[in-house]
Amino acid sequence: xxxxxxxxxxxxxxxxxxxxxxxxxxxxxxxxxxxxxxxxxxxxxxxxxxxxxxxxxxxxxxxxxxxxxxxxxxxxxxxxxxxxxxxxxxxxxxxxxxxxxxxxxxxxxxxxxxxxxxxxxxxxxxxxxxxxxxxxxxxxxxxxxxxx
Numbered sequence: 001x002x003x004x005x006x007x008x009x010x011x012x013x014x015x016x017x018x019x020x021x022x023x024x025x026x027x028x029x030x031x032x033x034x035x036x037x038x039x040x041x042x043x044x045x046x047x048x049x050x051x052x053x054x055x056x057x058x059x060x061x062x063x064x065x066x067x068x069x070x071x072x073x074x075x076x077x078x079x080x081x082x083x084x085x086x087x088x089x090x091x092x093x094x095x096x097x098x099x100x101x102x103x104x105x106x107x108x109x110x111x112x113x114x115x116x117x118x119x120x121x122x123x124x125x126x127x128x129x130x131x132x133x134x135x136x137x138x139x140x141x142x143x144x145x146x147x148x
Contacts, residue, residue: 006031006144007054011042011090012062012106021060021106024137029144031057039065039085043093050098057147058102058140059094063087063109063118088117095122106136 008031010018018035025033034049034056036042042059049055064074065086076082080089087105094101105118105126115126127136 007034007049007056007058008032008140009034009036009042009046009056009059011036011039011059011065011087013037013065013067014062017062020133021137024133025140028137028141031144038067039087039090039093042090043085043097046094046101047097055098055101058104058143059091060106060140061087061091061103061118061123063105063107063114065090086114088114088121091118091121091123106131 006029008025008029010021010033012018015037018037022033022035025031034045036045046056046059063086066074066082066084068074073082080086085093087107091103094103101122103123105115105123106129107115107126108129109115110126110128110130118126127139131139
């Protein structure tokens with residue numbers, strides 16, 4: 001097995017999103033994919049990786065990490081009233097650990113105040129999940145090519 005130095009952390013509460021992104025990413029970029037289903041898990045894994053000197057090169061962050069679909073429950077999540085970390089608070093914590101962390105939002109909530117908060121907190125960009133997974137994977141591959 002070849003050693004892969006690139007690491008992409010995907011933070012999303014939907015396992016299907018992880019599977020779709022991973023399948024598309026594997027076609028266009030050689031990277032280790034680290035999946036986190038909650039903000040809390042992402043913070044824990046990010047710290048573990050940093051402790052080993054293996055921080056992710058890129059974090060793909062969703063905003064809604066509640067595991068819920070009801071708008072009332074999502075509103076509570078966005079406001080921090082459900083005791084679960086949303087994408088904004090997770091981004092804040094990761095950037096407190098690593099001010100050089102590269103975080104991109106990839107979310108259905110792309111054109112909202114919530115997405116603006118993600119940018120304000122330090123996400124480099126927020127991409128609409130209306131962009132096909134295949135195209136988003138190509139965008140990530142181009143990001144890595146530009147860095148080399």
